[in-house]
Amino acid sequence: MNEAIYPPNSETDISKNLDTSMGEWRSELKELLPTLPQDVTTEFVYDSNIDDMPDSTEDTLHIGVGGSTVTASRIKLTIDPSKINTPGYNKLIKATFFHEHFHIARGYNHQDSKGLSLLDSAIEEGAATKFEMITVGSKPWWGKYQDRETMLDRVNEIKNTVVDEHTDWNKWKFYDPETDRHWILYRVGSFIVDEALTNSGLKIQDLAVMTREEILEKANLA
Ligand SMILES: [Zn+2]
Numbered sequence: 001m002n003e004a005i006y007p008p009n010s011e012t013d014i015s016k017n018l019d020t021s022m023g024e025w026r027s028e029l030k031e032l033l034p035t036l037p038q039d040v041t042t043e044f045v046y047d048s049n050i051d052d053m054p055d056s057t058e059d060t061l062h063i064g065v066g067g068s069t070v071t072a073s074r075i076k077l078t079i080d081p082s083k084i085n086t087p088g089y090n091k092l093i094k095a096t097f098f099h100e101h102f103h104i105a106r107g108y109n110h111q112d113s114k115g116l117s118l119l120d121s122a123i124e125e126g127a128a129t130k131f132e133m134i135t136v137g138s139k140p141w142w143g144k145y146q147d148r149e150t151m152l153d154r155v156n157e158i159k160n161t162v163v164d165e166h167t168d169w170n171k172w173k174f175y176d177p178e179t180d181r182h183w184i185l186y187r188v189g190s191f192i193v194d195e196a197l198t199n200s201g202l203k204i205q206d207l208a209v210m211t212r213e214e215i216l217e218k219a220n221l222a
Pocket of ligand 1: 099103124125128
């Protein structure tokens with residue numbers, strides 16, 4: 001049974017609508033990702049400040065949704081319930097739902113994926129980002145990247161950066177104030193995955209069952 005957990009103060013209308021949407025989304029995902037586990041729990045967190053990240057997407061400014069894959073069978077979505085009827089908001093939730101389920105299908109989650117390199121994380125985030133972009137049509141800024149030369153430099157930069165207990169993951173994942181760069185890992189990963197798709201002719205969902213090494217090999221960046 002796919003379970004959804006809502007905050008205690010959740011309005012019935014909102015929970016019901018989300019339940020309906022998630023039922024449809026799960027049918028689509030089952031077709032795309034055969035390795036998805038039978039049961040995935042979705043926990044909702046309501047946060048009216050979630051739109052604090054102003055330009056989080058290209059086509060829906062000032063409207064945010066947060067997501068994380070907590071365990072092998074549990075995702076967490078942070079949404080602003082007051083935005084639920086805003087045009088485009090349901091699609092944003094869907095995109096995040098798809099993104100986190102792609103992580104689930106690959107077995108990538110906070111609990112089990114400790115000790116990865118920056119490159120490993122970039123490939124995971126890039127693949128999930130491209131999955132939501134291609135299958136849902138979302139346009140997150142972190143799926144957009146600079147020219148090829150810049151991106152090859154970035155690939156080398158993260159390849160040459162060793163992760164240790166002092167590594168500031170926020171800097172690599174979200175924002176590096178020192179260099180004023182956003183979403184470095186997501187952008188590098190989106191670049192690598194795009195290269196892999198172009199060179200191989202594979203579909204994004206095919207990457208759900210490939211190792212990170214195989215994806216990198218298909219990208220053929222050397
Ligand atoms: Zn992710």
